[in-house]
Amino acid sequence: MNGKDLRYGYTTGACAAAAVKGAAQMLRDQMMVHEVHLRLPSGDEARFDIKGGRLRGNSASCFVVKDAGDDPDVTNGAEIHVTAEVQFFSRHCIVINGGVGIGRVTKPGLAVPVGEWAINPVPRSMIMEVVKEVFAVRCIPATLTFTISIPNGEELAKKTINERLGIIGGLSILGTTGIVKPISTKAWTDTVDASIDVALACGCRTVVLSTGRTSEMAVQRYMADKGGMPEEAFIMMGDHFGYSIRSCASKGVPEVIVAGQFAKLLKIACGHEQTHVTSSELDLATVATWLNESPATEHLVPLAREANTARHLLEASGNDQALIELVCGKVVRDWAKLAPGTKLRVFLAGYQGESLFFGP
Numbered sequence: 001m002n003g004k005d006l007r008y009g010y011t012t013g014a015c016a017a018a019a020v021k022g023a024a025q026m027l028r029d030q031m032m033v034h035e036v037h038l039r040l041p042s043g044d045e046a047r048f049d050i051k052g053g054r055l056r057g058n059s060a061s062c063f064v065v066k067d068a069g070d071d072p073d074v075t076n077g078a079e080i081h082v083t084a085e086v087q088f089f090s091r092h093c094i095v096i097n098g099g100v101g102i103g104r105v106t107k108p109g110l111a112v113p114v115g116e117w118a119i120n121p122v123p124r125s126m127i128m129e130v131v132k133e134v135f136a137v138r139c140i141p142a143t144l145t146f147t148i149s150i151p152n153g154e155e156l157a158k159k160t161i162n163e164r165l166g167i168i169g170g171l172s173i174l175g176t177t178g179i180v181k182p183i184s185t186k187a188w189t190d191t192v193d194a195s196i197d198v199a200l201a202c203g204c205r206t207v208v209l210s211t212g213r214t215s216e217m218a219v220q221r222y223m224a225d226k227g228g229m230p231e232e233a234f235i236m237m238g239d240h241f242g243y244s245i246r247s248c249a250s251k252g253v254p255e256v257i258v259a260g261q262f263a264k265l266l267k268i269a270c271g272h273e274q275t276h277v278t279s280s281e282l283d284l285a286t287v288a289t290w291l292n293e294s295p296a297t298e299h300l301v302p303l304a305r306e307a308n309t310a311r312h313l314l315e316a317s318g319n320d321q322a323l324i325e326l327v328c329g330k331v332v333r334d335w336a337k338l339a340p341g342t343k344l345r346v347f348l349a350g351y352q353g354e355s356l357f358f359g360p
Contacts, residue, residue, distance in 0.1 A: 008181055014048075014178035019063055022062045023061055024131055028134055033062070040178030058088075071187075081151065100150070102149060103170040104118060109166075188238055203230075209235055214261065216236060221355075239275045245258075249340070287327070288304035325357070332345065346358070
C-alpha cells in the first residue's frame with residue numbers, strides 16, 4: 001500500500017489480528033498456513049505472510065513480521081507471535097492474553113483499564129472478529145485462548161514513552177485503522193491525547209508541553225528545584241503545538257506550561273501551530289517589527305535583520321531579557337484564546353539546557 005512517495009505499513013494491532021487468524025486456521029484445519037487476508041478497520045484488505053507455523057496437539061502458533069512501511073517506527077521488523085489453544089468440553093469463551101513483551105497497564109486514563117494487558121479496544125475487536133470468522137460455529141463447547149507476544153518487546157518499549165504512560169513490561173498492541181502512515185501525525189497526536197488523559201487521571205492539574213527532549217529535560221530540572229512534578233505531567237508535543245494546546249483545553253487541563261527553545265517559541269509567537277513548516281527568515285522579519293515598537297528593544301532591530309537564525313539572534317543579543325520577555329509574552333497573550341479558562345505559562349530553555357525564562 002503506497003502513499004504519495006512513501007510506503008504505508010501496518011499497525012501492531014493489524015499484525016496481531018493476522019497472526020491470530022493464521023494460528024486459528026492452523027488449529028481448525030490441523031495444517032500449516034502461509035498467508036492470510038485481513039479486512040482492516042480502514043476498509044482496506046491486506047495480505048500478511050504467516051511465518052514460524054507450529055502444530056502441537058490442541059495448540060498452534062505462528063508469527064507475523066511487522067512492516068511499518070516507510071515510517072520510522074521502533075516496532076518495524078518486530079515479530080508478533082500468537083499461540084492459539086483450545087480446551088474442549090469447557091465454558092464457551094474466547095480469551096485474549098498478553099505474553100512476553102506485551103505490557104500491562106498500571107495507570108488510569110488509557111483506553112485499557114488498569115491491570116489489563118495493553119491490547120487496545122480496536123485490535124481486540126479485530127481479533128474477536130477473525131476468531132468468529134474462522135470458527136463459524138459460535139457456540140462450540142470449548143475455550144479458545146490466544147496469547148500474543150513480542151520476544152524483544154520489553155527492550156523495544158524502552159525506546160517509547162510507554163513507561164511514563166504506565167505501560168510496564170513491554171509494548172502496546174495498538175491501531176485504530178490498521179494502517180501506519182509514514183511519519184504519522186496522527187500517531188503523534190494520539191500519543192499526546194493519551195498522555196493528557198493519563199496526566200489528568202493521575203491527578204495532575206498542570207501539564208508541561210515540550211517541543212523537544214532538551215527543553216523537556218531543562219524544565220524537569222527546573223521544576224525539581226521547585227519541589228518537583230509527577231512524571232505524568234510532562235508531555236512531548238514535538239511540533240504539534242496547536243493540536244496539543246487545543247487538546248488540553250478540550251480535556252479541561254487547568255494549567256499548561258509550554259517549554260521550548262527560542263527558535264520554536266518564536267515560531268509559536270509568530271502564529272504557527274505547526275513549528276516545523278515555517279520560514280526562519282520570515283519569523284526574523286516579524287520579530288524585527290516587534291522590536292522596533294518599543295524603546296526597550298529597538299536597539300536589537302539590526303541584529304534581527306542580520307541574524308541567520310533565531311538562535312543566532314538570541315545569542316548575539318546576549319540572551320537579552322527584553323527580547324525573551326517579548327517573545328514569551330506573545331506566546332501567552334496570542335495563544336490564550338485557544339485555551340479559554342486555562343492558565344498558560346512559558347518556559348524557555350537555553351541551547352545548553354539552562355533555564356532562561358519562566359513566566360508569567
